[in-house]
Amino acid sequence: MERKTVTSSNIESVGYKDGVLEVEFKSGKIYQYESVPATLADQLVRAPSVGRFFAQHVKGSYPERAAA
Numbered sequence: 001m002e003r004k005t006v007t008s009s010n011i012e013s014v015g016y017k018d019g020v021l022e023v024e025f026k027s028g029k030i031y032q033y034e035s036v037p038a039t040l041a042d043q044l045v046r047a048p049s050v051g052r053f054f055a056q057h058v059k060g061s062y063p064e065r066a067a068a
Contacts, residue, residue: 016041
């Protein structure tokens with residue numbers, strides 16, 4: 001999945017395709033979140049604080065799995 005670099009102290013890049021949000025962290029770990037609405041993914045990359053938005057609206061709210 002193609003990801004776009006974002007400005008964040010913890011998140012390196014974010015990608016979205018067919019309901020799956022993919023987040024690459026600065027640590028190098030990549031996680032995928034399922035059933036995420038496209039509007040939420042768009043709001044994430046446009047948020048003034050990507051990390052804060054992710055913590056408040058994505059983490060713990062959608063099924064998560066480590067990407068291969």
